[in-house]
Amino acid sequence: MSLQLRIDTADPTPPFEQLRRQLNELISTGVLVDGQRLPSVRQLAADLALAAGTVARTYAELEKGGLVLSRRGAGTRVTAPLAPGKSDVREERLAELVSEVARHASALGMTPESLTATIARAMRAQS
């Protein structure tokens, strides 16, 4: 199954930013690896029912951040420094995300056990 990209129309965040965040996350966590080709602007825009300019802006933002490289005729490819085998980098990123979740969970008064169970449920739902 391919990775899913989702645009929430109820979200006040602009669609290009929603898309940029998701792609940024996929690249920075190493899910999308260096050299991997992204769909063409036209294809992704059609699939998501967005304007081509929205996707083009997302790719332009990612290119500014040094995460992708667009070449005429060669499409857009990931240029992230992460390699798929560098699990320590991914674990570091995961630790950052989990600590953020843990901070929110503490604020909500959750116990570590209930947080663990919630995460386990979320993981099962993903798979």
Next chain:
Amino acid sequence: MTLVPVLLMIVPSIALVLVVVLIAIPRRRRLVSFAERDFPQLARLRNVTTAARVIALIVGLIVVVLLTTVGPLGMGFLLAPAVFAGTQIVAILVAELISRDTARTPGAAGLEVRRIRSYLPRALGTATVITLTVLTGVLMWTTAMGSPDDMGRAGRSFSYSYPCDGVCGGSFSPWPGSFYTVPLGAALLLVVTLAVAALVITVRRPRDASQPEVVRVDDFVRTRSAESVVAALGLGGAASLAAICVLASRLVVSTVDGVSSVLLIAGWTAVVVGLAAFALSVWCVVVLLLPGARARHSHSDAVHETATVATP
């Protein structure tokens, strides 16, 4: 006289095609079966594209029968393959446009790269390109060799001369000169343009690739459409080439002593090329009746560059 060998080729070919179709239809149906209650849009996509192909085949046959009776001096007969091919391609193009949004979930997409070549039948595609290239060369040659007929119509007959006591010569018609090749070339150019447009529209049709069942069925439908387009183009080119070669092969039977051996070789080459083009036409008819053979392979190609979650 000439009907017997033609019938000897056509009747077994039709029988072979029917046998292959009857054996393969149930197998091909299984490839596109799915839980229709869960994916009503996919069912619509499959049904619209299937209906378009069936209607196009029927309409195409009717148009061909009508064409063979119109047009001056067999022109309709010669243009029939190109017109039939155009009918098939237009039907597929329209069906793909009608069902453009059926596999899409607005706001959701899979991260995949779709390419035209992932859906093309490689062997048939290569054979079609070769056929169109050979056809272009043959049309240029026969156009250059054509001469006016006894009524002064340019490019409708073939004249030759040979040394004797003075200058001897002869001519025969019909010959595939400019009288036939110009309209045929224009028609085939239009068919090629339509085919390219149909392939682009088929592959660019949006879909939600994050759902495996959508990808599986949609890949089959896309492959079926792409194969039909290539088969129609191949049939248009190959059947036209076969017809041109039938006319050109008269070099073999019309020549007399002293005529250039180069022309004899050209005549026999036309016979061989014509037979090969006829074989390709049969292949294209089988694919037109049973597209989708490449579906399982194209699926893996299509998702080849799809992002997958890397394991730590």
